[in-house]
Amino acid sequence: MDNKVAPAHNYLMRIVATESKEALAEILKCPGAALQLVSKVNDIYAPELEIEVKN
Numbered sequence: 001m002d003n004k005v006a007p008a009h010n011y012l013m014r015i016v017a018t019e020s021k022e023a024l025a026e027i028l029k030c031p032g033a034a035l036q037l038v039s040k041v042n043d044i045y046a047p048e049l050e051i052e053v054k055n
Contacts, residue, residue: 008034012041 009028016024028034 005034008038012037015041 012024012028012034013021027037
């Protein structure tokens with residue numbers, strides 16, 4: 001996937017509280033903001049998964 005910004009933008013707009021959507025939309029106009037925010041949100045809220053690949 002070459003474009004990582006659009007999926008990050010969509011993800012953030014889906015998970016943000018309704019009352020904060022307008023403010024987030026303004027922040028996301030800044031270059032690189034979506035990817036930085038996704039990284040931070042996932043660091044804080046995403047569960048730690050143990051993934052094992054078997055052949």
